[in-house]
Amino acid sequence: xxxxxPKTLQIRTSPHIVRGLHTHDIMRNVVLALLPVAAFAIxxxxxxxxxxxxxxxFSCVLTEHLICRLTxxxxxxxxxxxxxxxxxxxxxxxxxxxxxxxxxxxxxGIAVGKALFGGLGQNAFNPALVGRAITQAAFPVAITxxxxxxxxxxxxxxxxxxxxxxxxxxxxxxxxxxxPLGTMKFExxxxxxxxxxxxxxxxxxxxxSSLFILAGGFYxxxxxxxxxxxxxxxLGTVAALSGIFHWIDPQEFAGPMFMLFSGxxxxxxxxxxxxxxxxPMTSKGVVLYGALxxxxxxxxxxxxxxxxxxxxAILVANAVSPHxxxxxxPRVYGTKLKKEADLRQEQIQTESATR
Amino acid sequence: xxxxxTKKTFAHGVHPPENKNDTSRMPIRQFPxxxxxxxxxxxxxxxxxxxxxxxxxxxxxxxKIAEAxxxxxxxxxxxxxxIIKRIGLAPSASGKxxxxxxxxxxxxxSQEINEGxxxxxxxxxxxxxxxxxxxxxxxxxxxxxxxxxxKLKIPDDKWVDTLIINGAECEPYLTTDHRVxxxxxxxxxxxxxxxxxxTGAKRAIIGVENNKIDAAxxxxxxxPVGEPLSVEVVPAKYPQGAxxxxxxxxxxxxxxxxxxxADAHVVxxxxxxxxxxxxxxxxxxxxxxxxxxxxxxxxxxxxxxxxPIGTPLRFALETAGLTDNVSRIFLGGPMMGxxxxxxxxxxxxxxxxxxxxxxxETRRIPEKVMPCIHCAYCLDACPLFLNPSHLGILAxxxxxxxxxxxxxxxxxxxxxxxxxxxxxNIPLVQYFRVxxxxxxxxxxxx
Numbered sequence: 166x167x168x169x170x171p172k173t174l175q176i177r178t179s180p181h182i183v184r185g186l187h188t189h190d191i192m193r194n195v196v197l198a199l200l201p202v203a204a205f206a207i208x209x210x211x212x213x214x215x216x217x218x219x220x221x222x223f224s225c226v227l228t229e230h231l232i233c234r235l236t237x238x239x240x241x242x243x244x245x246x247x248x249x250x251x252x253x254x255x256x257x258x259x260x261x262x263x264x265x266x267x268x269x270x271x272x273x274g275i276a277v278g279k280a281l282f283g284g285l286g287q288n289a290f291n292p293a294l295v296g297r298a299i300t301q302a303a304f305p306v307a308i309t310x311x312x313x314x315x316x317x318x319x320x321x322x323x324x325x326x327x328x329x330x331x332x333x334x335x336x337x338x339x340x341x342x343x344x345p346l347g348t349m350k351f352e353x354x355x356x357x358x359x360x361x362x363x364x365x366x367x368x369x370x371x372x373x374s375s376l377f378i379l380a381g382g383f384y385x386x387x388x389x390x391x392x393x394x395x396x397x398x399x400l401g402t403v404a405a406l407s408g409i410f411h412w413i414d415p416q417e418f419a420g421p422m423f424m425l426f427s428g429x430x431x432x433x434x435x436x437x438x439x440x441x442x443x444x445p446m447t448s449k450g451v452v453l454y455g456a457l458x459x460x461x462x463x464x465x466x467x468x469x470x471x472x473x474x475x476x477x478a479i480l481v482a483n484a485v486s487p488h489x490x491x492x493x494x495p496r497v498y499g500t501k502l503k504k505e506a507d508l509r510q511e512q513i514q515t516e517s518a519t520r
Numbered sequence: 521x522x523x524x525x526t527k528k529t530f531a532h533g534v535h536p537p538e539n540k541n542d543t544s545r546m547p548i549r550q551f552p553x554x555x556x557x558x559x560x561x562x563x564x565x566x567x568x569x570x571x572x573x574x575x576x577x578x579x580x581x582x583x584k585i586a587e588a589x590x591x592x593x594x595x596x597x598x599x600x601x602x603i604i605k606r607i608g609l610a611p612s613a614s615g616k617x618x619x620x621x622x623x624x625x626x627x628x629x630s631q632e633i634n635e636g637x638x639x640x641x642x643x644x645x646x647x648x649x650x651x652x653x654x655x656x657x658x659x660x661x662x663x664x665x666x667x668x669x670x671k672l673k674i675p676d677d678k679w680v681d682t683l684i685i686n687g688a689e690c691e692p693y694l695t696t697d698h699r700v701x702x703x704x705x706x707x708x709x710x711x712x713x714x715x716x717x718x719t720g721a722k723r724a725i726i727g728v729e730n731n732k733i734d735a736a737x738x739x740x741x742x743x744p745v746g747e748p749l750s751v752e753v754v755p756a757k758y759p760q761g762a763x764x765x766x767x768x769x770x771x772x773x774x775x776x777x778x779x780x781x782a783d784a785h786v787v788x789x790x791x792x793x794x795x796x797x798x799x800x801x802x803x804x805x806x807x808x809x810x811x812x813x814x815x816x817x818x819x820x821x822x823x824x825x826x827x828p829i830g831t832p833l834r835f836a837l838e839t840a841g842l843t844d845n846v847s848r849i850f851l852g853g854p855m856m857g858x859x860x861x862x863x864x865x866x867x868x869x870x871x872x873x874x875x876x877x878x879x880x881e882t883r884r885i886p887e888k889v890m891p892c893i894h895c896a897y898c899l900d901a902c903p904l905f906l907n908p909s910h911l912g913i914l915a916x917x918x919x920x921x922x923x924x925x926x927x928x929x930x931x932x933x934x935x936x937x938x939x940x941x942x943x944x945n946i947p948l949v950q951y952f953r954v955x956x957x958x959x960x961x962x963x964x965x966x
Contacts, residue, residue, distance in 0.1 A: 180936035181854040286891030446896040498904040499777040
């Protein structure tokens, strides 16, 4: 008898099969889930939004690619993580931000927030938020100048600030407005919940439509590409704390519905805080992490000098995240019992010693 | 018939594609004798057996050709009537050369099986049953090949109340245990009686995964009346067939870290092993054949075969037929099986089957290792609640001591669920095997 003896046999150690869900698949799905949010941003804010999002994404991806080239590594653009950072960064920006400022933040976000830490998997902070924090620090006025949503001519014309020349003071159009959180903070006026949920308000590009953000979040959570415990803990904490304070003093403190659906909370809780790299890994750990973000947001919004605190809350929690991971380890199978047995043993020993 | 409740399971685990349909409905068939058989003296965990035969000697099928050397060792029996061609080194699946007995079967022999001293269940003491199991050469047929009599010898300071018969067969592709549960039920029930008597357990539970519901129903319909036997069904999930996981699934007990199932008052025996005990002990025979699954996309004649132990893999492949784009062959299932380097290795007692993969399946496995993105999929997969992600980082920095002392590395039984789910292709379980090996060497040197 004769068989065609295999000429080569692969020698590998088990397991010989893999699930086949790769990092780039997860990242690509996050981009997919963000597309409706981005589409709504463009629908609400027009051409300016399209330009800001494009420049933000492009600057992040290009920076990642160039840094890989400069350091002599294969480009890591294919893992889609820079694209996520770019889109998220763009979604946190106001519609009229000058494009050169957008690019500046994107470059810093990837270069400092990601590449300096060692690239994907090593970044302690969410690169998109690092980019936004830098932009906010460098251009505090520009990043808090808002245009109203659904302006009539949003698809025909651009705000004059968008195309401002680099390093020149932008000229602002007269139609600037305030965000719901701004009016709450400085004028003590509450925006209607319906407008907040539907996204009829002003704000950063991606933060106004809670509906699309939640839909994307549910999609990712259902596919286990997002840990649902994080947004649940963040939103739950904010709702609970604001509920208590609103009950104590409804005049001073806005209620839970306003807190949940205004500002960047939804976008931050669903897409930013859930950055796998910068969040803890255990179930208990992520709940603690989410609760910390929630507490910080409420504190900054109620008592801080700024109307919004989601970005800082998440960045602080990012810094704490590795420590949460080293404090909270999963309970290893069969270990709790051992301790109980030890305790019983100790009890017996102490009993016999006292006798 | 009342449907089975299939809620009971353990936490975490993974769901690899089962790929069992190719062979699960195929009855066990007898495999022909190879022209030369190779019987390694070490087919089990423990000390190799001591040869009792010389080159040129004629042996009968079932005759004892090597005896146990010490307690953690078992006897070997001739798989066929024939002549001892030589005794020398032969390749094994692990890559090591192992002292083995080469037997050339007589071409025209009737191949009747030599019988020995029967072990009567009514008169034998537990210790006599345990000795008989050792003399029959029985080891764990699920794949671990740990001598069964050692497992059944409960230490004096421990006791067991429950015997779990492991019919989970959670490895993809393999259908050996499935067929045994359908076709060797009387042997299985007899074997369970022997084991209950040997261990002093009060009841036996046959645990079956719900992808073998036909086997569970058939077993339950044929359960002997008036005996403390039951069949329970658990949802299909890998690695349910691991002793600790099945104990937790069926009884809700946990085996203490570093302990044995007996610490949770349980003993777990694979169904094929139990059936083998029930088949061999009443006649006093030794184990000289076993059921294996020959399957995988690279095999033409897939099926479940009763194959003589010592059949060279080359002969088995020739008989079953291969396609011409074979890329990988492994003994055991795809999650924990061992890829082989040479097809001249023999089928041993611990071989529950082999799977032949073609280039179509193996090409898809990407080679590039990406950075860990802390997705925590491995934490959600690990049935022991270890932290594979962190262990992997420690392994990279060679912090083996810390892996063991702070992160329970030594509890890992290498099921591979972490590597299976890792989206970054990090070879986690492979790191852990290396780390455990190094720690064991260090301990042995100290």
